[in-house]
Amino acid sequence: MQENPVVYLVGAGPGDPELLTIKALRILQNADVIVYDRLVSEEILDMVPPGTARIDVGKQPCSHPVPQGEINALLVRLAEDGKRRVVRLKGGDPFTFGRGGEEALVLARHGIDVEVIPGVTAASGCAAALGIPLTHRGLATGVRYVTGHCREDMDLNLDWNGLADPDTTLVVYMGKANIGRIVSEILACGIEPSTPVAAIVRGTTDRQRHLFSTLSHIAAAVRAAEFDGPVLFIIGSVVSLASAYQEEGEETDAAQALQQAGLA
Amino acid sequence: MQENPVVYLVGAGPGDPELLTIKALRILQNADVIVYDRLVSEEILDMVPPGTARIDVGKQPCSHPVPQGEINALLVRLAEDGKRRVVRLKGGDPFTFGRGGEEALVLARHGIDVEVIPGVTAASGCAAALGIPLTHRGLATGVRYVTGHCREDMDLNLDWNGLADPDTTLVVYMGKANIGRIVSEILACGIEPSTPVAAIVRGTTDRQRHLFSTLSHIAAAVRAAEFDGPVLFIIGSVVSLASAYQEEGEETDAAQALQQAGLA
Numbered sequence: 001m002q003e004n005p006v007v008y009l010v011g012a013g014p015g016d017p018e019l020l021t022i023k024a025l026r027i028l029q030n031a032d033v034i035v036y037d038r039l040v041s042e043e044i045l046d047m048v049p050p051g052t053a054r055i056d057v058g059k060q061p062c063s064h065p066v067p068q069g070e071i072n073a074l075l076v077r078l079a080e081d082g083k084r085r086v087v088r089l090k091g092g093d094p095f096t097f098g099r100g101g102e103e104a105l106v107l108a109r110h111g112i113d114v115e116v117i118p119g120v121t122a123a124s125g126c127a128a129a130l131g132i133p134l135t136h137r138g139l140a141t142g143v144r145y146v147t148g149h150c151r152e153d154m155d156l157n158l159d160w161n162g163l164a165d166p167d168t169t170l171v172v173y174m175g176k177a178n179i180g181r182i183v184s185e186i187l188a189c190g191i192e193p194s195t196p197v198a199a200i201v202r203g204t205t206d207r208q209r210h211l212f213s214t215l216s217h218i219a220a221a222v223r224a225a226e227f228d229g230p231v232l233f234i235i236g237s238v239v240s241l242a243s244a245y246q247e248e249g250e251e252t253d254a255a256q257a258l259q260q261a262g263l264a
Numbered sequence: 265m266q267e268n269p270v271v272y273l274v275g276a277g278p279g280d281p282e283l284l285t286i287k288a289l290r291i292l293q294n295a296d297v298i299v300y301d302r303l304v305s306e307e308i309l310d311m312v313p314p315g316t317a318r319i320d321v322g323k324q325p326c327s328h329p330v331p332q333g334e335i336n337a338l339l340v341r342l343a344e345d346g347k348r349r350v351v352r353l354k355g356g357d358p359f360t361f362g363r364g365g366e367e368a369l370v371l372a373r374h375g376i377d378v379e380v381i382p383g384v385t386a387a388s389g390c391a392a393a394l395g396i397p398l399t400h401r402g403l404a405t406g407v408r409y410v411t412g413h414c415r416e417d418m419d420l421n422l423d424w425n426g427l428a429d430p431d432t433t434l435v436v437y438m439g440k441a442n443i444g445r446i447v448s449e450i451l452a453c454g455i456e457p458s459t460p461v462a463a464i465v466r467g468t469t470d471r472q473r474h475l476f477s478t479l480s481h482i483a484a485a486v487r488a489a490e491f492d493g494p495v496l497f498i499i500g501s502v503v504s505l506a507s508a509y510q511e512e513g514e515e516t517d518a519a520q521a522l523q524q525a526g527l528a
Contacts, residue, residue, distance in 0.1 A: 011384075011388070013285070014382070016287070017286075018285065018286045018287035018290070019285050019286070019287055019382065020285065020286055021277070021282065021283045021284065021285055021286075021384060022281075022282045022283070022284055022285075022286060022289060023280070023282035023283055025286060026282070093384070093388045093392075093398075094392070095388065095391045095392060095396070095397040095398050095399070096388060096398050096399060096407065097399050099401065100397055101397025101399070101400040101401075101502070101505060102397075102400070102401060104395065104397070104505075104507070105505065108507060114395075114507070116391075116392035116395065117392065118278070118283065118384045118388040118389050118391070118392040118468075119384060119388070120275075120285060120357070120382045120383060120384055121385065121388065124275070124357045124359065124360060124382040124383070124385065125382050127359045127380075127382070128357075128358070128359060128380035128381065128382040131368065131378075131380065132359070133359040133364055133365025133366075133368070134357075134359050134360050135359070135360060135361050135365070135409075135411075136365040136366070137363065137365075137366060141410065141411065141422065142408060142409050142410035142411065142422075143360065143408070143409050144406060144407070144408040144409075144432070145399075145406050145407050145408075146405065146406035147399070147405065147406065158405065158406070159426070159429040159431065159432065161425075161426070162423070162425070162426030162427075162429050162432070163426075165423045165426050167423065168408070168423065168426070204382075238365070241365060241368075241369065243368070243372060243378070
């Protein structure tokens with residue numbers, strides 16, 4: 001009996017190879033071919049067995065990424081050509097800004113079995129690395145993930161009023177290019193200019209860089225830092241609880257307010 | 265030289281023991297004591313070495329959970345009493361509705377080292393298990409996590425208008441008791457009653473149960489299903505892409521609309 005091909009959409013987590021799940025590691029080690037892009041860290045690619053075929057869809061010779069439609073077609077072709085265990089390896093979680101849904105839909109239309117292996121999101125990884133709780137009693141009742149990236153032919157059109165909720169931590173993925181616009185829109189909706197912000201690149205890896213600022217100053221601070229790679233922003237009063245932040249000065253206002261309210 | 269004690273706030277992931285991270289497993293296997301609650305699945309507790317001390321803070325004899333203040337004090341006491349590797353094991357991710365921030369803050373105030381190991385969130389795990397992308401081009405530009413649970417002495421007071429954004433997938437943790445209230449509030453803010461909803465309990469484990477419904481019918485459907493355990497809800501048009509959902513009928517409207525728009 002011939003085994004049916006399966007395409008595994010695998011979340012590689014935020015960057016630290018130890019933040020792969022046990023399941024992701026098992027599937028990587030048994031793959032026939034691995035299709036990956038620039039959001040997967042080098043440390044994680046080092047965990048792929050040396051004999052396994054790899055296809056980099058992060059860069060073409062002209063240095064543009066491979067269009068999504070071509071990646072979808074490649075996954076279908078690999079499965080139909082008889083590769084039984086195709087792994088599509090993605091940074092973070094495949095169903096959170098990973099375009100895994102588009103790949104799953106195309107594969108399902110071709111009758112190809114798909115299995116999705118969730119991963120630790122970049123947001124969870126970076127929050128843990130900086131000591132920032134994404135939710136915290138008295139400071140943030142929830143968390144919201146948005147992307148600051150949009151198609152070149154489209155305007156970045158988010159529900160700005162909803163994003164400016166001071167009780168919700170806002171995480172912006174890939175926000176470097178548009179952070180100035182995002183800040184001015186949510187400031188116009190009434191969020192405090194002194195709201196603390198963390199910016200982080202390659203979080204959880206040895207090459208992590210990060211900085212802390214406020215909404216008023218974050219765009220300039222990130223420009224000055226010349227971060228190399230996709231930047232993740234965490235915006236909200238929880239940022240003031242960051243252990244790294246507290247090391248730089250005395251106890252923050254937010255931590256003091258929580259203590260006074262009997263919440264810490 | 266005596267090693268300083270460390271308290272590890274470890275995310276156990278959504279339930280499937282293979283969705284532990286490699287790092288979480290390593291730390292579990294080297295722990296002196298493990299403090300856990302009812303959100304950690306039995307399958308995961310089976311991975312703790314048999315000789316390791318365990319403390320269950322999920323239930324007291326009278327079947328109430330141990331208050332958070334007592335858990336905080338217990339962690340401090342274990343570290344100060346000379347346990348060098350204390351693991352606080354939490355379902356999902358410690359900094360997403362895990363109250364890990366409160367524990368980290370108290371430990372830091374006592375000068376105790378804390379390390380946070382992020383985990384796969386229940387939202388990512390359940391989304392993968394049901395084949396629901398949390399974000400999807402043309403359907404959801406972002407995702408928002410809220411909790412449907414609140415302190416007994418407080419009203420559930422969320423930014424309802426912001427929650428009713430049709431372009432954002434809404435994930436409600438622990439929403440069983442308040443789902444009727446949540447639905448009526450967001451319907452009043454103008455979200456479509458036909459918006460699809462998934463409800464899932466013990467997602468990613470062998471004992472997973474789930475159902476699909478719409479905003480109008482979800483409260484009654486969940487009551488009728490008599491789910492045993494914390495229920496996670498995923499609300500939004502992405503739910504119509506669920507592979508499990510599609511098996512029950514023909515291609516959904518949302519998938520057809522995406523195809524017509526050239527997005528799938």
